[in-house]
Amino acid sequence: MLVVMSKSATEQHVKDVCTAISQLGFEARPMPGEQRTAIGVVGNDRRVDDSHIRGLPGVANVIHVSAPYKQVSREWRQDRTVIELTNGVRIGGDEVVVMAGPCAVESEEKLLEVAALVAKSGATILRGGAYKPRTSPYSFQGLGVDGLKILAKARAQYGLAIITEAIDHASADAVAEYADIVQIGARNMQNFALLKHVGSLGRPVMLKRGMSATMKEWLLAAEYILNAGNPNVILCERGIRSFDSATRNVMDITAVALAKTLTHLPIVADPAHATGRRDMVAPVARASIAVGADGVMVETHPRPNEALSDGPQSLYPQQLDDLIGQLRQISEMLGRPLGQLSR
Amino acid sequence: MLVVMSKSATEQHVKDVCTAISQLGFEARPMPGEQRTAIGVVGNDRRVDDSHIRGLPGVANVIHVSAPYKQVSREWRQDRTVIELTNGVRIGGDEVVVMAGPCAVESEEKLLEVAALVAKSGATILRGGAYKPRTSPYSFQGLGVDGLKILAKARAQYGLAIITEAIDHASADAVAEYADIVQIGARNMQNFALLKHVGSLGRPVMLKRGMSATMKEWLLAAEYILNAGNPNVILCERGIRSFDSATRNVMDITAVALAKTLTHLPIVADPAHATGRRDMVAPVARASIAVGADGVMVETHPRPNEALSDGPQSLYPQQLDDLIGQLRQISEMLGRPLGQLSR
Amino acid sequence: MLVVMSKSATEQHVKDVCTAISQLGFEARPMPGEQRTAIGVVGNDRRVDDSHIRGLPGVANVIHVSAPYKQVSREWRQDRTVIELTNGVRIGGDEVVVMAGPCAVESEEKLLEVAALVAKSGATILRGGAYKPRTSPYSFQGLGVDGLKILAKARAQYGLAIITEAIDHASADAVAEYADIVQIGARNMQNFALLKHVGSLGRPVMLKRGMSATMKEWLLAAEYILNAGNPNVILCERGIRSFDSATRNVMDITAVALAKTLTHLPIVADPAHATGRRDMVAPVARASIAVGADGVMVETHPRPNEALSDGPQSLYPQQLDDLIGQLRQISEMLGRPLGQLSR
Amino acid sequence: MLVVMSKSATEQHVKDVCTAISQLGFEARPMPGEQRTAIGVVGNDRRVDDSHIRGLPGVANVIHVSAPYKQVSREWRQDRTVIELTNGVRIGGDEVVVMAGPCAVESEEKLLEVAALVAKSGATILRGGAYKPRTSPYSFQGLGVDGLKILAKARAQYGLAIITEAIDHASADAVAEYADIVQIGARNMQNFALLKHVGSLGRPVMLKRGMSATMKEWLLAAEYILNAGNPNVILCERGIRSFDSATRNVMDITAVALAKTLTHLPIVADPAHATGRRDMVAPVARASIAVGADGVMVETHPRPNEALSDGPQSLYPQQLDDLIGQLRQISEMLGRPLGQLSR
Secondary structure (H helix, E strand, O other): OEEEEOOOOOHHHHHHHHHHHHHOOOEEEEEEOOOOEEEEEEOOOOOOOOHHHHOOOOEEEEEOOOOOOOOOEOOOOOOOOOEEOOOOOEEOOOOEEEEEEOOEOOOHHHHHHHHHHHHHHOOOEEEOEOOOOOOOOOOOOOOOHHHHHHHHHHHHHHOOEEEEEEOOHHHHHHHHHHOOEEEEOHHHOOOHHHHHHHHOOOOOEEEEOOOOOOHHHHHHHHHHHHHOOOOOEEEEEOOEOOOOOOOOOEOEHHHHHHHHHHEOOOEEEOHHHHHOOHHHHHHHHHHHHHHOOOEEEEEEOOOHHHOOOOHHHOEOHHHHHHHHHHHHHHHHHOOOOEOOOOO | OEEEEOOOOOHHHHHHHHHHHHHOOOEEEEEEOOOOEEEEEEOOOOOOOOHHHHOOOOEEEEEOOOOOOOOOEOOOOOOOOOEEOOOOOEEOOOOEEEEEEOOEOOOHHHHHHHHHHHHHHOOOEEEOEOOOOOOOOOOOOOOOHHHHHHHHHHHHHHOOEEEEEEOOHHHHHHHHHHOOEEEEOHHHOOOHHHHHHHOOOOOOEEEEOOOOOOHHHHHHHHHHHHHOOOOOEEEEEOOEOOOOOOOOOEOEHHHHHHHHHHEOOOEEEOHHHHHOOHHHHHHHHHHHHHHOOOEEEEEEOOOHHHOOOOHHHOEOHHHHHHHHHHHHHHHHHOOOOEOOOOO | OEEEEOOOOOHHHHHHHHHHHHHOOOEEEEEEOOOOEEEEEEOOOOOOOOHHHHOOOOEEEEEOOOOOOOOOEOOOOOOOOOEEOOOOOEEOOOOEEEEEEOOEOOOHHHHHHHHHHHHHHOOOEEEOEOOOOOOOOOOOOOOOHHHHHHHHHHHHHHOOEEEEEEOOHHHHHHHHHHOOEEEEOHHHOOOHHHHHHHHOOOOOEEEEOOOOOOHHHHHHHHHHHHHOOOOOEEEEEOOEOOOOOOOOOEOEHHHHHHHHHHEOOOEEEOHHHHHOOHHHHHHHHHHHHHHOOOEEEEEEOOOHHHOOOOHHHOEOHHHHHHHHHHHHHHHHHOOOOEOOOOO | OEEEEOOOOOHHHHHHHHHHHHHOOOEEEEEEOOOOEEEEEEOOOOOOOOHHHHOOOOEEEEEOOOOOOOOOEOOOOOOOOOEEOOOOOEEOOOOEEEEEEOOEOOOHHHHHHHHHHHHHHOOOEEEOEOOOOOOOOOOOOOOOHHHHHHHHHHHHHHOOEEEEEEOOHHHHHHHHHHOOEEEEOHHHOOOHHHHHHHHOOOOOEEEEOOOOOOHHHHHHHHHHHHHOOOOOEEEEEOOEOOOOOOOOOEOEHHHHHHHHHHEOOOEEEOHHHHHOOHHHHHHHHHHHHHHOOOEEEEEEOOOHHHOOOOHHHOEOHHHHHHHHHHHHHHHHHOOOOEOOOOO
């Protein structure tokens, strides 16, 4: 930490800041300059809480040198986290994974129909919402536990692993019982009570990036889950908010590559939610694998026009097959095979 | 709703869209133009779910004419919502209210000391966090129910109404028992499960705007609470995220005036969280009342440098007194007295 | 400047960075810590160009302590810059100024009609575009020099000072000849060639903030003008770009108060361009004066519906009169009279 | 265009709007609904200027159906624009191009050294700034015409085409004389006077996207150049501004794919300026080609640590070679060869 004093700070101000730093248990190193004094803080093994310093007289600014997160960082753990699911699929290792399925579970018949085409396409993880966080209270909110049971049936039948979203404590408990990965949506990324709870459930968690979350905030949200005892967290970049309404969100493709340098956790990309347009899903999915993502999540539906939600961003079955073919070529070029079902 | 067809759409495409509109129970009115056909949708009394239309062949765009929210809108209810608290203070009526207090409840002794100065300053509502949603899991997370009991003691002693934040179902139940207003923080603005829950508790709710929430999303979040049976919602503008790190957030001052035209709900402003700097709180609080806010929320502490959280944005007692003096003059100029304790 | 080394940096890396700092003529002060070494740079009297340092092996980050601007900063010059115009009106002193007029100069007859009502309202500076930078090449681009001559006629007749926009070297020369203040629009805020040119013309310049310019970039743009020899620069906050399309831009009200702490230059606010809606102009103008602006710029038109551009954000004459009455009350409450014509 | 009336609009209001639409030469089609009336505007062959309509009594909103640009749109021209340079290299056709070189031209010796390695790497276009638009007036501003002469020498020697930036009329004239492509930087994207000027020079123009420009604004800026008589415009996505400072900008990868659907103009990507970090350049360049870009522009330097500007984002020669190898594989997978020098 570096405390920057204002030009007009007195010697007494500098002294008082040094005293405050000592009282926090650290060493203060004043560096008088031409223009102003800066005071280095030495001896901390992680980010210092600056609230006692920032408001002191003569302090112009407090600059943090260390990242505020710890257990999620690559400096803390050099080896990549590799998560192995019940169907043998691994996330974060050499393989690249494809998660596919409908936006929402609508009925057993429809879900099993999608599951069949997902399994055939070469994807290994089935997605589908049973609890849907919808912007409007008047929109379809999901089938709940009934939806989870349908997903479990699809898993039994096709060997796919299951990922589905939890929106509160009760749904998280249910999802952890029926699914392989508990998804936390963008709107709940800083629902810290829920993060702590899923951190205690022992199931892998996929944490979507909040719509305007910085990398730091996202990694700190993941830190909540690790700190609650669950090391198996997958990050998911799904687009951030910007000034342009040309697409629903802006896919922050660099964040995927950057995450690889900052954390040991796996990261996947969700081009459908990032763009909101079917014709953008394949190009952005290709870009995601080319930039280094550990996988992609896409939406598919046998007849997208009939879907109850997010139909316009769902791939037709043929599009899914073509896309997976392209992703295989790009990932193999980068030395990574596409993950597949073992049976 | 208006469905815009692409230039290359065929007559059959137009026909199919008209059929789909009819199947939703509405009337389709095609308008062939020089360049392209647009199809008006008539007969809907609120926003139509467009997912079945948006992906049809030949559709270029779907444009919504009606707002997606309903019960919160001024078109739905012309009269302003006025919320009367147990200490007689009214929010949303002619009076302008000041909410003040520490960021967090740290101890009974300290809280009662702040409450005394808040009551003396002319503010009528005491704020103070018992449950703190913190970005980092390693930061102070609040005293919980013990904090609520301390707040209740301050209420009994000074006649101030109490506002404090809830972060999940359990804390919401506790807050509703001890406080006058349940606060939902920016990070939980789209925690829909929590919104539904506080909508069922019968206590006024203050809903902070999410860091990157549009006006529409914010009003839809309020709609969740009204739709769950609770008409007493106060909006709170607390700054939005932007590209400039010169201040913590950007106070969206226009949103306050705009909310007045869109909804009948009261709106207050939180200049401390919007700016993150003590020296910006007073100017931005003045601006908030000048633009038409129904109140402001500020942080104060007898000795800000000792505060466990958000000290750097807390007002010194003298600053609070001076600010309230200025706010009184501006609000009276606009024909609104400053609300005061009845006893 | 502080150079933060990565955890894995070797002693040799640290040594090499220290050598590089010495070669730039500064002193290096290494501070070994628990986790990593940071190296303070001492002896610079302004921001050091970090390009030779940032890419060296072992460097994790370079943090700047000093602001990159100089002549515009309050540390460089404590006294406020006060600009006196030919009609005696002063900007940046105690008085608050109102600039008003049509978006564009459309004809002599219409401009003189507006000028009459502007003078009557109590405003002292007449605005009106002769060169219009329009987003589309198919929109009205202004009358050019003919427009300037009309503005000069209005000045002669009503004693108002004139402000109007320049868009390139040639128009800047013409504007400097006919007007009292040369306006640089938001889209040209980083047109550095134009900034240098208007810095050489000897006329006061009003520099609008770019749509996504940080405070630093804005002040550095002003620095270009001062550095070219022109100390008379007025800043103008006109709203920044955000994710919400509810209003055209987001008025960054805090930036006005913040500018007062960072620079000695005057700052005015433009609520019409910040909001794009007539009904938002008065509330946001009140907020601007309440937050501490040195003035506001508004658009007015005798019959806004007939205006060739930006009619929807122009005030009706009666609205202008009412607004100026309110602004007078707020500014006097803050101890600042409203500037007026001396004759 | 669709005019949406407010719920409280009277029949007379609707009539007046219809009259105003007729006076503009178009046909009005009122659609009375349950809640409000909407009025379709028919007969326009491009976007109508709405300023005369938007402010009329009873008008709630005006919604544009047509895009505001014309000559740049794919609806206007289905065939892709393919630009052939003097060295035979084509942009916008089947081939993918690589532009590489130093940030700035620093000396003849250094530039020729870079040109040699660029030619050897397989890139076909040499970049290098002679006029540098710098945020600070105290930074290196380029060698001007001397720099252009050096670039011309490199072209003669290595057969590379030359791209370099113009910042005002005079520099544009000089660049058009010496270089193959005139670059307009992000900060000048809406410098309309400059756009018109380069539209008249007869040289291909590369137009970088403004830091917070929407797709619409960017395409309208290109429209200025086409409208001035120059059909040879290349778009360049170089990252947009966001709330996160983790990287310098956010590469809007989707914009590349989206541009392909909206316009017939070629589009390339600039991962160095989008990210500002050397270790992000290769992954993001791969993503750019995977998403469908017609080329990439990168920075390279034999010894990046010695570069006068933007060294930290320059590739080492070996990194450039490796990257071009990867780009070749991805582009060939998509059926596009990498463009090469004919000699």
